[in-house]
Amino acid sequence: MSEQIHSSALKTTEQTPESQLLRPLGGPQPGLILGSLVTGALVALLFYCWGYQIRYDIGVTGLSRPNFWGFYITNFVFWIGISHAGTLISAILRVTGAAWRRPVTRCAEAITVFALCVGGLLPLIHLGRPWLFYYMVPIPSQGLLWPNFNSPLVWDILAITTYLTGSVLYLALPLLPDFAILRDRNLRSNPSGFRARLYSLLAAGWRGTPQQWHSLEQGIRVMAIIIIPVAVSVHTIVSWDFAMTLQPMWHS
Structure with missing residues (x-):
């Protein structure tokens, strides 16, 4: 009986609005990890293109x-x-x-x-x-x-x-x-x-x-x-x- 009460109280605590709002900040989330990897790849591509432009001049962008x-x-x-x-x-x-x-x-x-x-x-x-x-x-x-x-x-x-x-x-x-x-x-x-x-x-x-x-x-x-x-x-x-x-x- 006491275990059921404790489990019910714990479940109620976890489902409070504050807990639900702060849950993404509690640890790594699969969506966050995937989004970070995709964003990191795009940032790496940005710096590669920027480095290419610096090395070969801004004319590679068609600006002259x-x-x-x-x-x-x-x-x-x-x-x-x-x-x-x-x-x-x-x-x-x-x-x-x-x-x-x-x-x-x-x-x-x-x-x-x-x-x-x-x-x-x-x-x-x-x-x-x-x-x-x-x-x-x-x-x-x-x-x-x-x-x-x-x-x-x-x-x-x-x-x-x-x-x-x-x-x-x-x-x-x-x-x-x-x-x-x-x-x-x-x-x-x-x-x-x-x-x-x-x-x-x-x-x-x-x-x-x-x-x-x-x-x-x-x-x-x-x-x-x-x-x-x-x-x-x-x-x-x-x-x-x-x-x-x-x-x-x-x-x-």
Whole structure:
């Protein structure tokens, strides 16, 4: 009888909503392993193609005079556009206080960060000598060179860096309570483990006090208001890549 009660209680505990939501984080999942292998293969193919381009010149992509842009710039604009869609959807839903927004906003915020990472990689790949990318950063260099602020590449670097910083903060703030839940679970099971230390760091001391909740809600709302004009300004700068060039057929 006692074994049946214990088994029933254990089954009930395992089927709680919190346990079901956190189950994928408890250990390796077959789908996660398969997805990681496929993604790893695609990333390896990316670096192989990039290395081939670096070795044999960017002309292997079909880019040469007078077509200096092409595949890379179109994909760059595509991914930046995807990131804007995620930001605007999430920010507008948060500002308007839509009650049904919660499943949507988290996905939209994550899509924004991932799309920015992919889009930000394309100008770097487009460089003929990507190891000199820091010449586009406005800091003194050993050759006393400063970035050419007339170059759209410099505009893109500054815009994406600003947008990515704001988007990461906008994604991280709502995750603080979730990291705290994971921290507490791992501290109970393995206080000295890597996951416990990692989630303790990511939770940033979150305890769920009323003052913390109030500050968090205010911070998220402020970031939602700020990120909207930032997204619009970044897309404007990206459009200048086309508008400021002298290349025919690229004006828009």
